Amino acid sequence: MRPAALPLLLCAVNMLAGQLHAFFKVFIEPPEPVVEYGGTVRLKCGTTCQDPSATGNLETSFYKHQLEASGPNEKVVELRNITEWSSNILCYFFCNGTREMVSATLIAYRPLEQAVLEPVPQLEVGESHELVCHVPRVAPVRNLTVILRRGATTLHTATFKDKDKNEPQDVVVRHLVTAERGDQGQNITCQALLDLQPSNVHFNTTSSPRALDVYDFPEDPQLEMSETNLETDEKFNISCSVRDVFPAPRFELSLAGHSLSPRVTEDGLRAVAEVSHAQQGQFEVVCSVRVGPKKRRQQTLVHVYSHPQPQLNVNNSVLKEGTEVSGGCVLPPGHSPELQLQVTAGPRVLATWGPSPLGFTWNVSEEDNGTEVLCEARMPASKKNPKKSVPVVLIVTAKPKLDDRGCPSSQNWTEGENVTLRCQARGNPRPHVVCKKDGTTLIPGQWHMAKRAHTGMFQCEASNALGRDKRDITVWVQYHDINVGLIVAVVLVVLGALAIAGITYGIYYRKKKMREYQLQKEQQRMEMQKLRPEETVGVNGSAPGSQP
Numbered sequence: 001m002r003p004a005a006l007p008l009l010l011c012a013v014n015m016l017a018g019q020l021h022a023f024f025k026v027f028i029e030p031p032e033p034v035v036e037y038g039g040t041v042r043l044k045c046g047t048t049c050q051d052p053s054a055t056g057n058l059e060t061s062f063y064k065h066q067l068e069a070s071g072p073n074e075k076v077v078e079l080r081n082i083t084e085w086s087s088n089i090l091c092y093f094f095c096n097g098t099r100e101m102v103s104a105t106l107i108a109y110r111p112l113e114q115a116v117l118e119p120v121p122q123l124e125v126g127e128s129h130e131l132v133c134h135v136p137r138v139a140p141v142r143n144l145t146v147i148l149r150r151g152a153t154t155l156h157t158a159t160f161k162d163k164d165k166n167e168p169q170d171v172v173v174r175h176l177v178t179a180e181r182g183d184q185g186q187n188i189t190c191q192a193l194l195d196l197q198p199s200n201v202h203f204n205t206t207s208s209p210r211a212l213d214v215y216d217f218p219e220d221p222q223l224e225m226s227e228t229n230l231e232t233d234e235k236f237n238i239s240c241s242v243r244d245v246f247p248a249p250r251f252e253l254s255l256a257g258h259s260l261s262p263r264v265t266e267d268g269l270r271a272v273a274e275v276s277h278a279q280q281g282q283f284e285v286v287c288s289v290r291v292g293p294k295k296r297r298q299q300t301l302v303h304v305y306s307h308p309q310p311q312l313n314v315n316n317s318v319l320k321e322g323t324e325v326s327g328g329c330v331l332p333p334g335h336s337p338e339l340q341l342q343v344t345a346g347p348r349v350l351a352t353w354g355p356s357p358l359g360f361t362w363n364v365s366e367e368d369n370g371t372e373v374l375c376e377a378r379m380p381a382s383k384k385n386p387k388k389s390v391p392v393v394l395i396v397t398a399k400p401k402l403d404d405r406g407c408p409s410s411q412n413w414t415e416g417e418n419v420t421l422r423c424q425a426r427g428n429p430r431p432h433v434v435c436k437k438d439g440t441t442l443i444p445g446q447w448h449m450a451k452r453a454h455t456g457m458f459q460c461e462a463s464n465a466l467g468r469d470k471r472d473i474t475v476w477v478q479y480h481d482i483n484v485g486l487i488v489a490v491v492l493v494v495l496g497a498l499a500i501a502g503i504t505y506g507i508y509y510r511k512k513k514m515r516e517y518q519l520q521k522e523q524q525r526m527e528m529q530k531l532r533p534e535e536t537v538g539v540n541g542s543a544p545g546s547q548p
């Protein structure tokens with residue numbers, strides 16, 4: 001039968017059936033037939049009618065190969081080379097003058113091809129990416145299920161139940177994922193299932209896995225330099241570090257376009273290189289870091305300069321006080337033009353910071369003898385110590401000078417003491433001082449015994465190669481002399497006193513002796529007056545006249 005004729009036939013059968021009540025059943029086996037496209041299917045059209053005279057048939061648009069049935073109430077046909085994706089099948093029977101029929105749809109399918117997952121690029125943490133899975137030429141698509149998985153986790157399940165097209169269709173399933181660190185190394189798979197239940201036709205394919213490769217590089221590297229103002233050939237450290245990166249970063253360091261071989265720290269997050277540069281100039285230091293496909297870079301400039309030792313010259317290093325010394329400080333050719341020089345003499349600044357050559361003149365005084373003149377060179381922006389020239393020590397010659405401080409005009413000694421004349425002269429070379437008075441010569445600083453004769457005015461003279469200076473000094477010598485006259489006077493007074501004392505005693509003694517004698521005589525007289533009383537009175541009255 002031609003396929004175009006089938007609808008007409010169905011129409012006719014329906015009209016025949018009319019409103020009759022069906023007391024038997026008609027069925028198709030399998031009830032939901034499926035067949036591989038281009039393949040062969042065997043269908044049975046059967047009835048529950050027990051009437052052996054019942055007649056029926058199975059109608060399709062395909063050529064039928066009638067197969068032998070097991071009884072009168074069934075028809076078995078084989079359909080070959082099924083090239084319709086969907087076709088109607090009609091099964092009918094007449095039984096005792098009543099017609100019953102049933103229809104089914106024969107669905108042709110294609111064996112499921114393997115799902116194909118599009119490559120997944122390296123993903124930055126936090127980045128969203130659309131996973132794309134292709135399942136080619138699926139028929140029938142409404143029975144397809146596509147499952148996207150990350151490891152064992154189901155990310156997305158797609159079904160197509162509302163798609164009623166029977167022809168093969170290319171299926172694309174998309175799903176947006178956001179990368180996380182934990183995704184690293186996880187396999188993404190796309191599984192396609194074509195399940196044609198209740199038939200036992202069932203396909204199950206899985207794409208080859210795509211491993212996720214995630215990376216994280218949230219911020220630019222940090223570039224640190226131990227110093228950015230450097231001398232030629234001076235070593236310095238370049239350090240480049242990153243934070244929060246995943247997986248391990250790859251560092252590239254370069255100086256002035258030449259790549260360096262940095263040392264990477266144990267944690268892998270820092271690269272360090274110790275370098276130097278031989279030429280002067282501004283040079284770029286670049287650190288570029290790769291993490292996954294991402295590259296970040298950081299650059300900075302180093303300033304390399306030639307910093308030779310400054311050369312100081314002084315037109316004269318031995319000069320007289322009150323004269324000028326001049327000189328200059330220069331840097332050898334090829335030095336960096338930014339370098340600045342300064343000339344100092346002790347704490348005094350002779351010429352302040354300026355470019356090479358730097359000249360100076362200086363009027364020296366006596367106190368400047370022994371001063372070191374020094375030239376220093378520095379790079380203004382650098383914190384490094386300036387470089388110093390070889391110092392020049394100035395010898396300032398000066399005429400002798402005698403003044404009250406070194407040579408007091410009045411000096412007091414005490415006779416007999418160990419003394420020295422204080423008279424020191426200023427001047428350079430150190431002057432020689434001699435002091436004279438009436439043929440006495442004293443050298444200040446030499447010790448001697450102070451003599452009374454030193455009293456008087458000394459004329460001191462200081463001299464050196466440049467001249468001489470004079471000063472008078474009055475020397476006083478204190479002494480404690482013994483006064484002979486006084487001693488003689490004292491002795492005389494003492495002697496006189498002694499003499500008077502002696503005479504006085506002598507007179508007294510004689511008087512005492514005479515009184516004793518007179519008393520004896522009186523006693524004798526009294527004793528005699530006892531014998532003759534009148535005689536005693538006469539003796540007593542004549543006695544006072546004998547005293548001196």
Ligand SMILES: *[C@@H]1O[C@H](CO)[C@@H](O)[C@H](O)[C@H]1NC(C)=O
Pocket residue numbers: 081083
């Ligand atoms: C199957 O059918 C197609 C188109 O109807 C035809 O081209 C093809 O030759 C047939 N194949 C077989 C084996 O009969």
Ligand SMILES: *[C@@H]1O[C@H](CO)[C@@H](O)[C@H](O)[C@H]1NC(C)=O
Pocket residue numbers: 185186187209211
């Ligand atoms: C991902 O798939 C590859 C290849 O099939 C396999 O070797 C690997 O072990 C899988 N990785 C994980 C985390 O399952």
Ligand SMILES: *[C@@H]1O[C@H](CO)[C@@H](O)[C@H](O)[C@H]1NC(C)=O
Pocket residue numbers: 032034107142143161195196197198199
């Ligand atoms: C296929 O899918 C449709 C719609 O979901 C369903 O009704 C049907 O039972 C499925 N199986 C076959 C063999 O068509």
Ligand SMILES: *[C@@H]1O[C@H](CO)[C@@H](O)[C@H](O)[C@H]1NC(C)=O
Pocket residue numbers: 193204205
């Ligand atoms: C699909 O096949 C895999 C093995 O290839 C199996 O583990 C899985 O259970 C199958 N899925 C279904 C729905 O049949």
Ligand SMILES: *[C@@H]1O[C@H](CO)[C@@H](O)[C@H](O)[C@H]1NC(C)=O
Pocket residue numbers: 226235236237274
């Ligand atoms: C550079 O770093 C190393 C190691 O930290 C250190 O030993 C060296 O002194 C540094 N060099 C300079 C010039 O700072």
Ligand SMILES: *[C@@H]1O[C@H](CO)[C@@H](O)[C@H](O)[C@H]1NC(C)=O
Pocket residue numbers: 322323324363364
């Ligand atoms: C140097 O200074 C002294 C004292 O201050 C002065 O007498 C002299 O004239 C000065 N010399 C010159 C060359 O300026």
Ligand SMILES: *[C@@H]1O[C@H](CO)[C@@H](O)[C@H](O)[C@H]1NC(C)=O
Pocket residue numbers: 315316324325326361
């Ligand atoms: C050094 O320079 C000063 C100042 O210019 C000058 O007065 C003096 O004569 C110079 N001395 C010599 C030895 O050239």
Ligand SMILES: *[C@@H]1O[C@H](CO)[C@@H](O)[C@H](O)[C@H]1NC(C)=O
Pocket residue numbers: 369370371393394395396427428429430
């Ligand atoms: C002058 O300076 C020189 C060098 O420092 C030193 O040897 C000398 O003693 C000094 N002269 C005087 C008088 O201070």
Ligand SMILES: *[C@@H]1O[C@H](CO)[C@@H](O)[C@H](O)[C@H]1NC(C)=O
Pocket residue numbers: 410411412476
């Ligand atoms: C030294 O002695 C004289 C006279 O006795 C006195 O006028 C003078 O003040 C004294 N000088 C000192 C430094 O003691």
Ligand SMILES: *[C@@H]1O[C@H](CO)[C@@H](O)[C@H](O)[C@H]1NC(C)=O
Pocket residue numbers: 418419447
């Ligand atoms: C005098 O004094 C000086 C310094 O105190 C000492 O060196 C010297 O020996 C003394 N001379 C005598 C004779 O005592």
Ligand SMILES: CC(=O)N[C@H]1CO[C@H](CO)[C@@H](O)[C@@H]1O
Pocket residue numbers: 051096
């Ligand atoms: C088997 C069966 O049901 N037979 C019936 C067919 O129809 C006639 C009348 O139309 C009945 O009498 C039979 O019993």
